[in-house]
Amino acid sequence: MRRLIKSFGYAVSGIIYTAKTQMNFKIHLSAILAVGLTGYYVKLSAAEWASIIMAIGLVLVAELLNTAVELLVDLVSPGFNAQAGKVKDIAAGAVLVAAGISVVVGAIIFIPKLI
Numbered sequence: 001m002r003r004l005i006k007s008f009g010y011a012v013s014g015i016i017y018t019a020k021t022q023m024n025f026k027i028h029l030s031a032i033l034a035v036g037l038t039g040y041y042v043k044l045s046a047a048e049w050a051s052i053i054m055a056i057g058l059v060l061v062a063e064l065l066n067t068a069v070e071l072l073v074d075l076v077s078p079g080f081n082a083q084a085g086k087v088k089d090i091a092a093g094a095v096l097v098a099a100g101i102s103v104v105v106g107a108i109i110f111i112p113k114l115i
């Protein structure tokens with residue numbers, strides 16, 4: 001049990017590190033607050049909340065993995081390396097795909113309620 005709590009602590013510290021160091025993650029957190037307040041205002045259904053939460057989760061998970069990849073690349077390849085650059089580009093691409101999906105999900109749910 002103590003090991004489980006310790007692992008949980010390490011995972012939370014990884015999230016806190018990302019939130020403190022990554023500007024994009026801070027932007028995502030602000031967007032989540034705005035989406036949450038708007039969702040409450042327009043009275044989303046349970047299914048709509050579930051879709052929004054899945055979309056938000058997708059972006060946050062992608063951002064956390066992207067940050068981990070960036071740190072790992074900087075560790076193993078501190079100098080300029082074309083392949084290291086590609087690895088970072090692909091990880092950033094994953095965040096872009098996740099963000100794009102969440103924008104589409106948000107548009108499908110919010111636009112009919114706000115017009």
Ligand SMILES: Nc1ncnc2c1ncn2[C@@H]1O[C@H](COP(=O)(O)OP(=O)(O)OP(=O)(O)O)[C@@H](O)[C@H]1O
Binds near residue numbers: 079
């Ligand atoms: N070691 C490297 N070798 C070659 N190209 C690199 C290297 N590091 C970064 N790059 C290129 O620069 C881009 C930006 O890298 P960087 O590490 O600054 O990511 P970032 O998304 O700006 O990071 P942050 O989220 O910390 O601002 C990468 O996507 C890649 O194209």
